[in-house]
Amino acid sequence: MAAFTAHSSAATSHHSPAGTAAILLRSRSRPYSTSRVSCSSAAADKNKTVVIGLAADSGCGKSTFVRRLAGVLGGGGGAAPPARGSGNFFPGSNTLVVGDAATVVCLDDYHSLDRAGRKARGLTALDPRANDFDLMYEQVRALKEGRAVDKPVYNHFTGRLDPPERVAPPKILVIEGLHPMYDERVRDLLDFSIYLDISDEVKFAWKIQRDMAERGHSLESIKASIDARKPDFEAYTRRSSTRTR
Numbered sequence: 001m002a003a004f005t006a007h008s009s010a011a012t013s014h015h016s017p018a019g020t021a022a023i024l025l026r027s028r029s030r031p032y033s034t035s036r037v038s039c040s041s042a043a044a045d046k047n048k049t050v051v052i053g054l055a056a057d058s059g060c061g062k063s064t065f066v067r068r069l070a071g072v073l074g075g076g077g078g079a080a081p082p083a084r085g086s087g088n089f090f091p092g093s094n095t096l097v098v099g100d101a102a103t104v105v106c107l108d109d110y111h112s113l114d115r116a117g118r119k120a121r122g123l124t125a126l127d128p129r130a131n132d133f134d135l136m137y138e139q140v141r142a143l144k145e146g147r148a149v150d151k152p153v154y155n156h157f158t159g160r161l162d163p164p165e166r167v168a169p170p171k172i173l174v175i176e177g178l179h180p181m182y183d184e185r186v187r188d189l190l191d192f193s194i195y196l197d198i199s200d201e202v203k204f205a206w207k208i209q210r211d212m213a214e215r216g217h218s219l220e221s222i223k224a225s226i227d228a229r230k231p232d233f234e235a236y237t238r239r240s241s242t243r244t245r
């Protein structure tokens with residue numbers, strides 16, 4: 001039986017104070033309001049794929065966190081694999097494969113509306129109408145049941161959907177993104193849930209430097225995007241990620 005230690009003060013408040021970052025963990029059988037979390041009986045069965053959901057807003061360190069986790073799980077003797085676009089990632093993909101130990105799927109790949117489509121309809125990427133939860137559920141369930149899937153790929157450089165990629169069922173499947181806990185069907189497939197609770201101050205600093213350095217956005221456009229996303233983040237990501245069952 002595995003156990004993890006969570007940041008207990010944030011687990012109680014469900015909201016990080018200014019300038020802080022915390023991790024909330026929960027298992028299928030235990031809510032966030034505990035500082036130690038045990039794995040579900042399904043997760044303890046070594047023949048079953050364990051599914052971990054990792055939720056946070058854009059720029060809150062999901063990719064950074066899973067790369068460190070991947071290092072622990074076997075992706076290079078404890079060292080974190082390199083960032084997207086190289087190393088253990090498929091070329092032109094958001095999927096991180098850690099040998100035969102784990103696969104990390106980015107849920108941005110289930111955006112049903114591309115960047116132009118969202119702009120035309122005045123929706124953010126957090127809006128459920130911009131995401132295909134039916135396909136997310138079908139494919140996460142298939143992987144959990146040991147079947148490979150042809151998953152769409154969202155290209156953050158072009159803002160469009162690229163041709164699908166084949167993903168094989170791993171021993172540990174991590175699904176990271178804005179909505180691993182929004183859809184009840186997907187939520188029910190999770191053995192562990194992790195929410196990175198990052199204060200606005202830290203999140204905006206991380207997002208601004210990353211989006212300017214790596215995604216070619218201007219400071220003004222990032223600030224506008226941050227403001228536009230706030231209500232949807234509260235409604236669709238924070239609320240679903242911090243709910244107690």
Ligand SMILES: Nc1ncnc2c1ncn2[C@@H]1O[C@H](COP(=O)(O)OP(=O)(O)OP(=O)(O)O)[C@@H](O)[C@H]1O
Nearest residue numbers: 056057058059060061062063064065206207209210
């Ligand atoms: N623990 C950390 N300490 C310091 N900086 C961090 C940490 N985690 C992330 N960052 C910084 O924040 C930036 C955004 O992190 P990352 O790309 O992992 O976020 P993300 O949640 O995956 O974003 P997105 O969903 O938009 O792809 C990184 O470029 C990194 O500089």
Ligand SMILES: O=C(CO)[C@H](O)[C@H](O)COP(=O)(O)O
Nearest residue numbers: 057058108115125156159178
């Ligand atoms: O929230 C996000 C990632 O978690 C992104 O904003 C979303 O995926 C849209 O990406 P882009 O701005 O590159 O079109």
